[in-house]
Each structure stands twice: as structure tokens, then as C-alpha cells.
Amino acid sequence: MKHVIIGAGVAGITAARTIKELDREAEVVVIGDELFLPYKRYLLSEFLSNSIKRDELLFCSVRMLKELGIKLRKGTWVKAIESSKKMIKLLHNEVVHYDKLLIATGGSPTLGLVLQPHKKHIHFYYSLYDTLVLKEKLPEIQKCIVFGDGVSCLDLICMLRNLGKQVTYITKGERATFALDEYDFEGELQEFLEEKGIEIITEDQIVSIEETDHGYKVETIQQKMLTTDIVFAWDYYKPNISCIEGSAIEKKLGILVNVNLETSEKGIYAAGDCVEIYHPGIKDYWINFGMPNALEQGKIAGKNMLGQHEEYKIQEAIVFNLMGQSLKARWWK
Structure with missing residues (x-):
């Protein structure tokens, strides 16, 4: 049986490994759009701050892929899925057939209408490529402006501050909460x-970015004029699901799946940051970005592609380190 996996991140590679560990005879093809070997995105800050070496970022090696018999196609984009013919089309019209398909294309930071015209002046911090570019620029950077939300944004501003950079964080909210609806932290997060030494500007947002001889001039909706060496900004994270456009696969913001991670189309599964699933706790559909979620869903998807019926369940909480203090947030696992 041929298993095709779109996406070479944590969810996709975990599913591929799970399939081959349970069925050595299965054919597994992983298609990734990046040119790098699969890596641990959650360790990019440690790599940027020289806490770990580049090879420690790897989620799997060439040797492991070869030993398991997993075929990895790097730098390849999937432009269409035709579920009725059990095939996908790649960017240059190559056709790949499958028996079971997993979509694990992840998500990425996205700019809204206000920031879109200023994209060329904004540095994203999401991929290994982004990190390698930033690593080259770091010695010349002292002042940083960050606008965004979520745990990855929190990780970024703390990493920059730990490197001795001057950090200004801008948020639309009344306080800096980083979309952590429920968290346990000793004291108030913003005050901490x-x-x-992190400057926080609340109830504001960037409306203009202008390049100058010495960096960038940033204007906010509250008419604050700021100067900086670099601007990191995004409005929200969005599932990368352009490959399902024109298909019968049901979606909202992300690809809709049941507790077995099956999509609306038979034989097609989805896992990781591109997935939207009903959350009984909040009684609504939910996209949960992050490595623990991708790892767990990848394992379950791999098993279920082989005919098992394992369900995706909630874990109460995970704990992560924040500049020497622990922060507990509620997540899907």
C-alpha cells in the first residue's frame, strides 16, 4: 500500500516513521516544500542564540530515512488533490498516486491588509531559512520591534532580550497575554x-513602516513614531491548505477532521497545524499550533492510515520555560 504524506514537518515525519515501524512493507513518500532536512522548529531560538548546533535541529537524518525506507522529496509543492482519482498534482504537473494520503502542511504567520504593503520591510521568524538570515544580521541589530501574538511571539521577544537586544513589543490587546487564555504564572506576565527590560505598548498596532538610512521608522495607529533596526510582524497564524483548494475536502480556517483525524474524503487524513477539530471544552472548532500537538497527531494519523482506530484526546496542560520561570498553558495534545 502506498502512503503519501504532504508536509515534512513534525506531524508528517512522525506519521511516516509510525507507518514504517508498524509495517515495514508499506511504501511511504513524504513531500516537503522546504529544501532542508526535517527539523525541530521549536528549537530555532536555541539555534539562533548558539545554545545548540545546527545538526541538533534535525528531526531526522538521511540515515534514518534510508534505514526506514522513507522517500523524502524536498523543495516540492503540491498544487492540487484529486480524491476521486486518488492522486495529487505537483507544481509542474507531475502526478503522484496514493492509497492513503496525509495532509500535514502546517501553518505560517500571515499579514493582514494593513501590513501587507509593508511586507518587504518585515522579517518573519518561522522557518530555518528565516533564522539563518536573521543569524547573519544579528551582530548589526540592537533595537527590535515585534508585533504579533501567540507563544511563538513570546518566545521571540524573550530570545531577543536574552541576546541583549532592546525589544519593543506592540499588541492590539489591553495587556500582553499572547493568546494564552488560561495560564498559571507567578505574578502578572506583562509585569514580568x-x-x-521589554517595552510593551498596548492597544496599538503598526500602520506604516518606512526604510531609512539607519534602519526603519515605524508609525502606529496611536501615532507613535518609533525607530528600529528590524521589524518582526504578523497578524495571525494561518493553516497552509492551498493544496486542497478545488477539492471536496471540507474546511473552515483549517482542514476539518474527526477524532480519528480523518477528513471528509475517504482515505485522506490531516494532522498538525493545518487541522481544525471540535474541542469539547470550548464547544467550538479549534486549531492548536505547536510541536506537542503535531507529534501526537502524527503518531495517531500514521496508525489510523494502517487501519487502526485511535482517537485524538486532550491533555490537561503543558509547561514550558520562560526566562527562568515556568508557564503552564492548556493545549490539545
Whole structure:
């Protein structure tokens, strides 16, 4: 049986490994759009701050892929899925057939209408490529402006501050919460960050970015004029699901799946940051970005592609380190 996996991140590679560990005879093809070997995105800050070496970023090696018999196609884009013919089309019209298909294309930071015209002045911090570019620029950077939300944004501003950079964080909210609806933290998160030397501007947002001889001039909706060496900004994270456009696969913001991670189309599964699933706790559909979620869903998807019926369940909480203090957030697992 041929298993095709779109996406070479944590969810996709975990599913591929799970399939081959349970069925050595299965044919597994992983198609990834990046040119790098699969890596641990959650360790990019450690790599940027020289806490780990580049080879420690790897999620799997060439040797492991070869030993398991997993075929990895790097730098390849999937432009269409035709479920009725059990095939996908690649960017240059190559056709790949499958028996079971997993979509694990992840998500990425996205700019809204206000920031879109200023894209050329904005540095994303999401991929290994982004990190390698930033690593080259770091010695010349002192002042940083960050606009965004979520745990990855929190990770970014803390990493920059730990490197001795001057950090200004801008948020639309009344306080800096980083979309952590429920968290346990000793004291107030915003006050903790301010004590660490991070300037926080609330109830504001970037409306203009202009390049100058010495960096960038940033204007906010509250008419603040700021100067900086680099601007990191995004409005929201969005599932990467352009490959399902024109198909019968049901979606909202992400690809809709049941507790077995099956999509609306038979034989097609989805896992990781591109997935939207009903959350009984909040009684609504939910996209949960992050490595623990991708790892767990990848394992379950791999098993279920082989005919098992394992369900995706909620874990109460995970704990992560924030500049020497622990922060607990509720997540899907």
C-alpha cells in the first residue's frame, strides 16, 4: 500500500516513521516544500542564540530515512488533490498516486491588509531559512520591534532580550497575554516581561513602516513614531491548505477532521497545524499550533492510515520555560 504524506514537518515525519515501524512493507513518500532536512522548529531560538548546533535541529537524518525506507522529496509543492482519482498534482504537473494520503502542511504567520504593503520591510521568524538570515544580521541589530501574538511571539521577544537586544513589543490587546487564555504564572506576565527590560505598548498596532538610512521608522495607529533596526510582524497564524483548494475536502480556517483525524474524503487524513477539530471544552472548532500537538497527531494519523482506530484526546496542560520561570498553558495534545 502506498502512503503519501504532504508536509515534512513534525506531524508528517512522525506519521511516516509510525507507518514504517508498524509495517515495514508499506511504501511511504513524504513531500516537503522546504529544501532542508526535517527539523525541530521549536528549537530555532536555541539555534539562533548558539545554545545548540545546527545538526541538533534535525528531526531526522538521511540515515534514518534510508534505514526506514522513507522517500523524502524536498523543495516540492503540491498544487492540487484529486480524491476521486486518488492522486495529487505537483507544481509542474507531475502526478503522484496514493492509497492513503496525509495532509500535514502546517501553518505560517500571515499579514493582514494593513501590513501587507509593508511586507518587504518585515522579517518573519518561522522557518530555518528565516533564522539563518536573521543569524547573519544579528551582530548589526540592537533595537527590535515585534508585533504579533501567540507563544511563538513570546518566545521571540524573550530570545531577543536574552541576546541583549532592546525589544519593543506592540499588541492590539489591553495587556500582553499572547493568546494564552488560561495560564498559571507567578505574578502578572506583562509585569514580568517589563521587569526583564521589554517595552510593551498596548492597544496599538503598526500602520506604516518606512526604510531609512539607519534602519526603519515605524508609525502606529496611536501615532507613535518609533525607530528600529528590524521589524518582526504578523497578524495571525494561518493553516497552509492551498493544496486542497478545488477539492471536496471540507474546511473552515483549517482542514476539518474527526477524532480519528480523518477528513471528509475517504482515505485522506490531516494532522498538525493545518487541522481544525471540535474541542469539547470550548464547544467550538479549534486549531492548536505547536510541536506537542503535531507529534501526537502524527503518531495517531500514521496508525489510523494502517487501519487502526485511535482517537485524538486532550491533555490537561503543558509547561514550558520562560526566562527562568515556568508557564503552564492548556493545549490539545
